[in-house]
Amino acid sequence: MGNGTIDISDARSQFGRLDERLKNEHVIRVTRHNKPVFAVVDLEFLSTVLETIEIVSDPESYRMFMESLEDIRQGRIHDHEDVKKELL
Known part of the structure; x- marks a missing residue:
């Protein structure tokens, strides 16, 4: 398991499926203009x-x-x- 990154626009459009990604990744870093702004973390x-x-x-x-x-x-x-x- 690792950590991934997703652009904020993609995160918005894929929000309902991020939980599926979290099954394989501990943390998904959300970026805006290639800079991290927040993270979605597996509970x-x-x-x-x-x-x-x-x-x-x-x-x-x-x-x-x-x-x-x-x-x-x-x-x-x-x-x-x-x-x-x-x-x-």
């Missing part, structure tokens, strides 16, 4: 971006996230089935 992608911003803007959440990444890199992970067996 699920936007939610993911906002959640990520929330996580990294909270120092404790960010620290825990980075520790988790390091655990994954170091192979310190457990299969959920193994954990389930240990708990039962």
Whole structure:
């Protein structure tokens, strides 16, 4: 999935179909005279971006996230089935 660009005139005429494009592109930049003026963003992608911003803007959440990444890199992970067996 990537990002696309569309001229504002084309965006107006294709507005009803932009949602189809967003299935394949996260962001569609709308331009006027070859300059970006706004963007149409897939709502699920936007939610993911906002959640990520929330996580990294909270120092404790960010620290825990980075520790988790390091655990994954170091192979310190457990299969959920193994954990389930240990708990039962």
